[in-house]
Amino acid sequence: MAPSKEYALLCLENPLLDIQAQGNDELLAKYGLKPNDAILAEEKHVGIYEDLLNNYSAKLIAGGGAQNTARGAQYLLAPNSVVFLGGVGDDKYAAILHDAVKQAGLRVEYRVDKKEKTGRCGVVITGHDRSMCTDLGAANHYDLDHLKSPEVWKLVEGATHYFVGGYHLTVCPPAIMALAEEAAKNDKAFVFSLSAPFIPQFFKDPLDATAPYWDYVIGNETEAISYAESHGLETKDIKEIAKHLAALPKANSKRERVAIITQGTLPTVVASKGEVKEYPVHAIDKSKINDTTGAGDAFAAGFTAGLVAGVPLAQCVDQGQWLAKLSIQELGPSFPFPKQAYTPS
Numbered sequence: 373m374a375p376s377k378e379y380a381l382l383c384l385e386n387p388l389l390d391i392q393a394q395g396n397d398e399l400l401a402k403y404g405l406k407p408n409d410a411i412l413a414e415e416k417h418v419g420i421y422e423d424l425l426n427n428y429s430a431k432l433i434a435g436g437g438a439q440n441t442a443r444g445a446q447y448l449l450a451p452n453s454v455v456f457l458g459g460v461g462d463d464k465y466a467a468i469l470h471d472a473v474k475q476a477g478l479r480v481e482y483r484v485d486k487k488e489k490t491g492r493c494g495v496v497i498t499g500h501d502r503s504m505c506t507d508l509g510a511a512n513h514y515d516l517d518h519l520k521s522p523e524v525w526k527l528v529e530g531a532t533h534y535f536v537g538g539y540h541l542t543v544c545p546p547a548i549m550a551l552a553e554e555a556a557k558n559d560k561a562f563v564f565s566l567s568a569p570f571i572p573q574f575f576k577d578p579l580d581a582t583a584p585y586w587d588y589v590i591g592n593e594t595e596a597i598s599y600a601e602s603h604g605l606e607t608k609d610i611k612e613i614a615k616h617l618a619a620l621p622k623a624n625s626k627r628e629r630v631a632i633i634t635q636g637t638l639p640t641v642v643a644s645k646g647e648v649k650e651y652p653v654h655a656i657d658k659s660k661i662n663d664t665t666g667a668g669d670a671f672a673a674g675f676t677a678g679l680v681a682g683v684p685l686a687q688c689v690d691q692g693q694w695l696a697k698l699s700i701q702e703l704g705p706s707f708p709f710p711k712q713a714y715t716p717s
Contacts, residue, residue, distance in 0.1 A: 379455045379479065379530055381445055381680050384519075384551060385438030385537035386511035387458035387482065389469045391421055392495030392502075392704050393428035399496055400503060407501035413494075417505050420494040421465075433704050434472035435493055436511065437567055438537035440666050440705040443476040444673025444695055445535075447707045448714060449680060451477055455527050459483040459514035459543075465490035481527065483518035485510040495704070502665060508543075516546045532560055533680050535672070538567030538579065545578040552585035556624040563676050565668075566591035569598035576602050584623040588679070590672050593635045610635065614643035630685065634671055634696075640689055651689045654697045654717060666705020671696040674714075690717055 400407060403420050413420075424430045434443060442456040456473070460466040460482040469490060473480050491511035496503045518524060528534075534551045541548065555562035564586045566572065572579055572595070583589075591599070596613045600606075605616060610633050617631035630644040639650035674695030678688030694714055698707055 377530070377532065378452045379527055380532045381442070381449070381454045381535060381676065382457065382527060382531035382533070382551075383438045383442040383445075383454065383535040383537075384457045384547060385540045386436045386491060386508060386514070386543060387434065387439045387456070387460055387469060387480070388436040388491040388493045388506065388508075388511060389465045389472070390433040390435030390493045390495055390704060391424045391430050392433065392497060393424050393430040395428065395496035395498055397498065399423075400498065403505070405496060405503040405505060407498050407503055410504040411506070413505050413507040417494070418507070420505055421492045421507075424494050424496075431703060432468055432472055433706055434469055434476060434478070435705060436491070436537075437539055437565065437669050438535060439473075440669035441535060441537070441565070441673040441676065443473070443478050444670050444699070444707060445677040445680070446476060446478045447711060448674060448677040448691065448695065452479065453680065455479045455481060455531070457481050457483075457514075457519065457524065459485055459510045459512070459518070461488050461490040461510040462486050463490055465492055481524050483510075483514050485513050488513055502663070512543055514540070514544045514547065516544065516550060519547045519550055528554060533563065533676065534560065535563045535565070535676050536582075537565045538571040538575075541571060541575045541578045541582075545581065548582055552582055552623075555587070556585055559624060559626050561587045561627070561679055563588040563590065563672075563679065565672055566595040566599065569594050571595070572599040572602040583620050586620075586629055587624065587627045588630050588632065588675075589617055590632045590675065591634075592668055593633060593638075596633045610641050611643070611648045614641045615646065615648060618643040619646065632675065632689070634668060640693065642685070642689060651686070651693070654693045656697055656700070661700050663703050664700050667696045667700050669705050670699035670707070687716055
C-alpha cells in the first residue's frame with residue numbers, strides 16, 4: 373500500500389509523552405490516584421513524571437490521541453507519508469518525544485514553547501487498571517501562527533488528507549477551522565475524531581462550527597450518545613445517531629459525509645447517504661488482550677491510512693479493526709515490531 377505523494381496525511385492535536393509503568397497501591401496512594409482513572413494533574417501530582425522515569429521501568433510512548441493515530445497511519449503507509457503538528461516545550465521531555473516519533477518513522481513539526489513544559493501523561497498500571505495523570509503543558513499553547521508559518525503551511529498545502537482530534541477544540545479552534553476551510557476549498561478529505569464524551573458536552577459550539585467540514589467523523593458509542601444528548605436528539609440508537617451525523621449540513625458538496633461509530637466488541641456502524649451498514653469486529657481471544665487504551669486511536673489510524681491509500685470504504689473499516697486488534701495486544705497505544713503487514717479479512 374502506498375500513497376501517491378509524500379506527507380499526504382497531516383494530523384493536528386495535542387502531543388503528550390506517555391510515561392507508563394507497572395506500579396502498586398503504594399505509588400497510587402503517594403499521589404492520591406485512583407486505580408482506574410484519567411485526570412488532569414494538580415500541584416500534588418507534578419512529581420510523578422520524574423518518579424516514574426527514575427524509579428520504575430517506564431515505557432515511553434509518543435502519545436496524545438491524534439499523535440497515536442499519526443503513528444498508526446505511518447505504521448501502515450509508505451515511509452514519509454504522515455506529518456503531525458502540535459505544541460511541545462524546550463526540555464528533555466521534548467527530546468524523548470522526538471526520539472519516540474523518530475523510531476515510529478513519523479515526521480513532526482512541533483511549536484516549541486520556551487516557557488511551558490512538554491505535555492506528559494503519567495500512567496500507573498496495576499493489574500488490569502490504568503491510572504492516567506495528564507499535564508497538557510505546552511500542548512495547551514498551540515497557536516494559529518505556527519500553523520500559518522510558511523514551512524508548516526507548505527505541508528498543509530501539500531497534504532491530501534487532514535486528521536484532527538477533538539481534544540484540540542480545547543486548545544486552538546482557529547487552527548482547526550483553518551485546516552477545515554482549506555480542505556473544503558481544495559476538495560481534500562477532512563477527518564475528525566470526537567475524541568471524548570466531554571467534547572460534545574462542554575465544547576459544543578466550537579465542535580458545531582467544525583461539523584460542516586467533516587468528510588469523515590469518527591467516534592465510539594459513548595461519544596455518540598454524548599453528542600446526541602448535547603444536541604437534543606432524544607435517542608440512544610447508535611444507527612440513528614450515525615445517520616444524523618452523516619446528514620448534517622456540509623460545506624463541500626462534492627463529498628458525501630461518512631459517520632463511523634465503533635462499539636468495542638460490537639459491530640462498527642457506518643452511515644452515509646441515508647444508509648447504515650454494520651461491520652463485525654475482528655475476533656480476539658480475551659487472553660491475548662493486554663491493554664485496550666488507544667484502541668480507538670488505532671482504529672482511526674487504520675481507517676485513515678486506507679483513505680490515504682484510496683482503498684474502498686469497507687477495507688478502510690477492516691484496516692481500522694485490524695490495527696486496533698494489534699494495538700490491544702501491546703502495552704499502551706502502540707504497535708508490534710517488526711511490522712505486521714495488513715491482509716484484508
